[in-house]
Amino acid sequence: xxxxxxxxxDEKAVRNSFLLTFENSPCMVxxxxxxxxxxxxxxxxxxxxxxxxxxxPQMDGVETLRHIRKLDPAVLVYIFTAFxxxxxxxxxxxxxxxxxxxxxxxxxxSDQLHQLVYSILSI
Amino acid sequence: xRVLKEFSLSKNEACLVNIVLIVFAVAMFINGxxxxxxxxxxxxxxxxxxxxxxxxxxxxxxxxYKKESVIxxxxxxxxxxxxxxxxxxxxxxxxxxxxxxxxxxYEREKRETLIRESEERFRSLVESSPNSIILxxxxxxxxxxxxxTEVLFGYQRHEIIGKTIETLLPDRYRANHFGYRSxxxxxxxxxxxxxxxxxxxxxxxxxxxxxxxxxxxxxxxDKLMVLSxxxxxxxxxxxxxxxxxxxxxxxxxxxELKSRTAxxxxxxxxxxxxxLIAGVAHELNxxxxxxxxxxxxxxKNIPSDGKLAEVLDDLVVEAKRCADIVKNxxxxxxxxxxxxxxxxxxxxxxxxxxxxIRNLFANLLTDVTVHLSIENNLPPLRIQPNKLQQVVxxxxxxxxxxxxxxxxxxxxxKAFRDKTYCNLVIEDTGMGIKADDFSxxxxxxxxTKEVGKGTGLGLSVSKSIVEEYNGEITxxxEVGKGTxxxxxxxxxx
Numbered sequence: 001x002x003x004x005x006x007x008x009x010d011e012k013a014v015r016n017s018f019l020l021t022f023e024n025s026p027c028m029v030x031x032x033x034x035x036x037x038x039x040x041x042x043x044x045x046x047x048x049x050x051x052x053x054x055x056x057p058q059m060d061g062v063e064t065l066r067h068i069r070k071l072d073p074a075v076l077v078y079i080f081t082a083f084x085x086x087x088x089x090x091x092x093x094x095x096x097x098x099x100x101x102x103x104x105x106x107x108x109x110s111d112q113l114h115q116l117v118y119s120i121l122s123i
Numbered sequence: 124x125r126v127l128k129e130f131s132l133s134k135n136e137a138c139l140v141n142i143v144l145i146v147f148a149v150a151m152f153i154n155g156x157x158x159x160x161x162x163x164x165x166x167x168x169x170x171x172x173x174x175x176x177x178x179x180x181x182x183x184x185x186x187x188y189k190k191e192s193v194i195x196x197x198x199x200x201x202x203x204x205x206x207x208x209x210x211x212x213x214x215x216x217x218x219x220x221x222x223x224x225x226x227x228x229y230e231r232e233k234r235e236t237l238i239r240e241s242e243e244r245f246r247s248l249v250e251s252s253p254n255s256i257i258l259x260x261x262x263x264x265x266x267x268x269x270x271x272t273e274v275l276f277g278y279q280r281h282e283i284i285g286k287t288i289e290t291l292l293p294d295r296y297r298a299n300h301f302g303y304r305s306x307x308x309x310x311x312x313x314x315x316x317x318x319x320x321x322x323x324x325x326x327x328x329x330x331x332x333x334x335x336x337x338x339x340x341x342x343x344x345d346k347l348m349v350l351s352x353x354x355x356x357x358x359x360x361x362x363x364x365x366x367x368x369x370x371x372x373x374x375x376x377x378x379e380l381k382s383r384t385a386x387x388x389x390x391x392x393x394x395x396x397x398x399l400i401a402g403v404a405h406e407l408n409x410x411x412x413x414x415x416x417x418x419x420x421x422x423k424n425i426p427s428d429g430k431l432a433e434v435l436d437d438l439v440v441e442a443k444r445c446a447d448i449v450k451n452x453x454x455x456x457x458x459x460x461x462x463x464x465x466x467x468x469x470x471x472x473x474x475x476x477x478x479x480i481r482n483l484f485a486n487l488l489t490d491v492t493v494h495l496s497i498e499n500n501l502p503p504l505r506i507q508p509n510k511l512q513q514v515v516x517x518x519x520x521x522x523x524x525x526x527x528x529x530x531x532x533x534x535x536x537k538a539f540r541d542k543t544y545c546n547l548v549i550e551d552t553g554m555g556i557k558a559d560d561f562s563x564x565x566x567x568x569x570x571t572k573e574v575g576k577g578t579g580l581g582l583s584v585s586k587s588i589v590e591e592y593n594g595e596i597t598x599x600x601e602v603g604k605g606t607x608x609x610x611x612x613x614x615x616x
Contacts, residue, residue: 013413020420082408082453105453105509107412107446109439110419115482 035059311340470503525553
């Protein structure tokens with residue numbers, strides 16, 4: 001059975017990168033343009049890994065994470081960030097709230113995405 | 124007069140001579156007359172002459188005696204007429220002498236009182252002086268000292284008077300002091316001693332006393348003596364030292380302030396630069412992700428032979444470089460903006476990070492031999508895994524670039540712990556770094572690589588991260604042979 005990844009990012013380039021990288025792979029990539037859309041998909045489906053952008057219009061990454069944890073406290077969430085201190089400040093908030101997640105630094109090429117995702121999902 | 128007095132006769136003696144002469148004259152006169160009557164004419168004449176001679180002698184004697192009485196004021200020789208007059212003269216002479224003597228005694232007493240008072244004044248002046256006063260003679264022997272000298276040098280008067288002045292000097296100054304002393308006697312004048320030199324006295328117990336000395340030559344009974352006034356400057360020295368120390372501290376503080384100000388200006392500049400870089404890099408981040416992954420996708424989906432595959436390979440390489448640059452710019456800006464709040468650090472396994480890096484650089488490390496020597500049971504480090512990865516990967520990237528034209532391509536990675544640090548040593552067989560560049564190698568944007576090969580941020584980012592975790596990063600290098608980087612990360616930060 002294919003592992004399912006949900007990529008929540010307002011950037012088309014990022015979403016497409018995942019879609020193209022994991023084409024014909026043991027992973028199935030689903031994408032969402034916003035936090036709201038991502039949560040809707042999460043309510044309908046179950047995912048092995050959620051890739052989350054931090055800086056998004058309307059609902060940002062930390063807010064989305066809060067809702068994700070309400071829906072599924074166990075799902076693996078990897079936040080892709082550019083490592084800027086403003087984002088770290090946001091992440092600090094999330095850590096203090098006890099929300100679990102991992103951080104990955106952008107940008108990643110398809111080899112790195114493969115490597116990362118396969119090692120996380122033990123493929 | 125004195126001769127006369129010595130040969131003069133007393134009153135009785137004169138009478139006796141007169142009587143003898145009279146008897147002699149009468150006898151001669153009678154005898155002479157008898158001789159003439161008996162016709163001894165010559166004998167009679169001679170006898171009569173002798174009578175005349177006797178009379179003459181008597182006359183002379185009488186005259187001489189009278190004269191003597193007048194001239195000599197001698198009571199015993201006085202004649203009865205001059206006696207009362209002489210007594211009167213004597214009395215007045217005596218009175219005059221008495222007056223003169225009284226006046227002399229008075230004068231002398233007055234002088235003595237003045238001298239005594241002056242001496243007392245001198246003594247009390249010398250004794251009450253808050254400074255040590257020493258009077259030495261021309262041979263350097265101590266003659267007078269005051270109370271303060273006893274206090275300052277610890278000697279009793281009787282212990283030091285009669286000793287040479289060198290007794291009060293530390294041993295190391297004694298030899299030269301004889302010379303100084305004789306110089307002073309050749310040009311005696313009031314002056315401070317040892318201008319420009321630090322002067323020390325020696326206490327009876329051996330300790331040294333910093334002093335200032337004034338010298339005054341004093342002439343006494345044609346002999347030259349020296350009055351030394353000695354001021355104990357221990358307190359002043361202490362204060363001077365304190366002041367000097369304070370001055371040094373102040374100078375140091377000033378320097379520090381200057382350097383802090385420079386640092387502040389620099390960090391302000393870097394902070395502004397960091398903000399600008401962050402903005403640009405962040406905006407480029409997502410498009411680069413797209414370019415990179417799109418080109419990789421295209422490359423993957425076309426046949427490997429042909430011009431197109433080649434161009435796409437190049438595109439991937441260049442896009443990866445862009446991605447690296449952006450990544451480093453962002454990390455750099457994160458540190459250079461200063462207020463980098465610490466995120467919660469997790470335990471990171473160094474082995475895991477090195478594995479990740481080897482995978483990451485797999486295609487770059489194909490012709491490089493990597494030796495790993497990681498100590499067993501290395502404790503997990505309290506550092507963000509991505510940060511540690513960045514520290515190590517920037518160094519390794521540097522090593523890979525440095526070995527590009529080297530025949531031998533080897534990277535040795537060692538990790539071991541000591542009491543307080545986890546030590547990571549990364550060694551390469553690259554072209555090495557010149558000693559001049561050692562200090563600059565960690566500066567942001569400093570690079571020795573050709574244009575387009577590096578941003579000069581990699582090692583500066585590594586250093587920033589290591590320092591954020593209170594660690595250290597240093598290097599050793601030999602041109603043509605290779606470079607060794609040492610990373611020390613505290614075990615409990």
